[in-house]
Amino acid sequence: MRSVEKHPNADKLSVCRVFDGETELQVVCGAPNVRAGGRYPLARVGATLPDGSLTIKKSKLRGVESFGMLCAADELGLSGDHSGLMELSETWAAGTPLAEVIGPPDTVFELEITPNRPDCLSLIGIARELAAVYRKPLQKPAITGVSEALSTDLSLVKIEDADACARYTARLLEYVTVGPSPDWMQRRLERAGIRAINNVVDITNYVMLETGQPLHAFDRDLLAEGRVVVRRAKKGERMQTLDESEHELDPTMLVIADAVRPVAVAGVMGGAGSEIRNETKNVLLESAWFDPALVRTTSRKLGLSTESSYRFERGADIEGVEWASRRAAQLLIEFAGAKLVGDVVDSRPEAAPLRKIEGPYQKIRDIMGIDVADETIREIFTHLGLGVLDAPSGHYALEIPSFRADLERDVDLVEEVARIHGLDKIPAPSPRAVVDPRAAENGTPRAKAKLRSVLAGLGLSEISNYSFVSDALLDLLDRGNQPKRVPIPRPLSADHSVLRISLAPQMTATLGRNRAHQATRAALYEIGRTFERGADGVVEIERLCIGLFGPVGRIGFDRHSAVESEEIFLWAKGLIEALLATMGLDAPTVTPHPVAYAEQGASVEFHIKGVSIGTLSLLNRSTRKEWRMTDPVAIAELDVAPLLTNALAVRVFHDIPAYPSITRDVAMIVSDSVTHEDIIRVMREAAPPELSAIELFDIFKGPAIGEGRRSVAYSLVYISARRTLTDDEANTYHNSVKGALRKQLSAEIREG
């Protein structure tokens, strides 16, 4: 960049004189970081950006001609950075092809590292895995010129909480020249998703990527008394972190402090007050081991999750702390002109003896289900960096290095062998043919599957709603169950704040929603658990809910005439009766029964052998209004368990009649207060066992019959299991039925 001038007609644009190695070009640029003397990628006229979105043309921007485009890293597809032009090292000569600067095309592998393998949050860790896969030696970077000698001056570092900080090393470096780090290092950092800042910070990050050990560099001149104290934060202590956010600390948190104030949140993030500046000369390089649980809670509390905290949370290698520091010191000497001052301060407990694991090779093979030779297994162990010790024949004995804290027991070694040998090599044999007599216990799921098939066969579509629901929706149908509801203390939203105590509210909402989507009818069911607070905790009850609206039971073409309440109620009742019969249950008795969300007088309870199994209701007007449903809606709620009791029972053959039957009809006018059930009961009581069936075949109301009365007609079938009935016998039976109807129900029998 030869010169940069403000654009005459635009505040945010600059007019740049750019030298491309051959000629000087005029380029208009909008980046904030463009400055004379810088080196930037230039796309000349005719160049096309990597994503193909733009071919550079000679153009005019606000009246000034431009012959190319200076590029940000994202425009070149090199990173997501669009904060400004991509800054290149000033060591490059103008006109150098960018390909030469950024190096050959690279491949970035994104690896998902499971939480048990913090050692693989590093290049060396991954290299070790690959070394084992390819049976090649692992080559770590060689370190020269950095002394390992321990300092005897311990005043530099004071550890007040040795449980939280089991190891702390510090190296002092002087004559540091802060500037950009080498291009190759910047590139690698950027490809790993870490922004390049300056050589000192970049080196700490680079070594973290190499080793998995997070490091921190302090400007020692900004540390009061030039020393660090590892301690708990004091109540009310405040600190500004490197991301420029201000935090209030508390004693659950570990900090690195100088003689006066905290300068870093241990293992999480450095403080703004001690960071590396352009004028930094003296650096204190920290490499330490912090307690994983403590870093995790601190990181959560502060809402700060960093590359560093991520690694400490999963567990850094306490024995790798000093090596990483040494590696960083070497790079600081090489790329920041630093000189070491004194020896390394290393505050640590005595190294724990390495864990030993022994076991038979055969167990590893048994668990994998594949034959792998002892020798191959041993080779895998060796290449993974495990110490293979002498062991009796057929057995292995291993010494586990500190970076593999996840290997504790012999079973933990199976995965090592399976992974490296190759999970793809594990065969997929045919299932073992073992007949388990307990397989016959699948009664309940089979009965439930039958229940679902029967419901589908009856024309119902299955739905599935969340177990969570809002109090408001439950209240719409029934406020009375409030005390029994089970709230969720930390719900995702108010709509999901309580466990459902009934399936009816969501069924109602589902019908309403479908109505709003212009469905003209729906016949739905749901089977699900409901939750209610009982005396001994929460009770889970599996229920079946059925919901109907529209002309779902109508067989004719008439889809437009309004569905009557009685009509839809009887469809629902009929389908429940069919369901119970198909599930092998006796005919239920049905009695009027109040239900909170029902229209007055339009709700019943079903009983089988005296046990209530649920209710059927027509939804009341005020609830329907919530979904603008003007026509009637039927909702049934039944317990599932009683429906399954007889579902799989074997039916026993009953003789079919061997003699002909005789059918006699009876038509009568009765008061509206006389129910169908009353009539059936009276008929049954009056007739002998030869009365085998009663069928209603007509109901009529009208002026001819009179107010408050109706005409009903039934067919009665008489049959004997032992002989052919005579007409006389049938007439006698029938007459006694008629007599009883007259006497007990004041029926007017219509003769003729």
Next chain:
Amino acid sequence: MMPVFPAGRLNDSMNSGEIQELQTAAIAEIAASGDLSALDAARVKYLGRNGRVQDILLALREAPVDQKRELGRLANEFKNSVQAAVDERREALQSAASVAAFDVTLPGRWPHRGTRHPVTQIIDRAVEIFGQLGFTVADGPDIETPFHNFDALNTPANHPSRDPKDTFYLGDGTLLRTHTSPVQIRVMQSRQPPVRIIAPGRCYRPDTTDATHSANFHQVEGLYVDRKVSLADLKGDLTYFARQMMGPNVKIRFRPHFFPFTEPSVEYDFSCHVCGGKGCRVCKQSGWIEISGAGIVDPNVFKAVGYDSTQYTGYAFGMGVERIAMILLGIPDIRMLYDNDVRVLRQF
């Protein structure tokens, strides 16, 4: 029109071949008659007083003695089979006349057509397939104790999955189960090996709802404990399941993974049932579809339920029911499974 034999061949008597030819022609003409009057015309033409049958009878009368027997048989056969063809055709024409009175293209009138929810369809299918391998269904409550959901499954006290951000706690020491694995624990506490169970059920995690996440979802858990149960058994059984569920050529792939309750742990993928592994939109060009996790039951889990891990090993696997339903049925968004829109439900 059928070929008509020229009349007036009185002197030129019919031979047996010609009689048979005439019979074939007569039957074809009768079968092709479009209504009752056409049929009657054909009958008269062949069997009538002046019909072609008279030519045959004439030939029979004039035939030499040694041929009379054969021609007599043919004449009889002609009369019988042509009459039978007439009767059959009349029957057909008459019954057609009686049903043509209404519009058979009107819509059918049986209004009942029900459907099963995709989630329960997949669950029932999984139960059926594993049932073939001798697995029984086990069940447990939705509301669980931390012991069954975490502790007994070797989940450390500080494990992130226990965080209230990842688990719904009910405030009384219980929680909504985050997986169906607690059913394993309940089963193993109640019976001794061998155990082969499958546990379908609802699970809950405080995930923000999007196209692939739902705070309320279903899993099918499998557990097999016996002597010397291996990763190979796991792969074999899952392969059997995958082929039954997805298609006959599906393969299983294991990838190493980590779960507290299994060691070793794997994630397993199905090869794509749509493209056969070549890569397509369904498998995002990878040829594989990630399903869920599995592994060999960790000895610490056996310890928690009192099983002897020196005698027994076992495998366990989980699978997300919604995920399989979405893959198999091509449902693009998990929320569609809980919207209960009849326009969607009708499709399955």
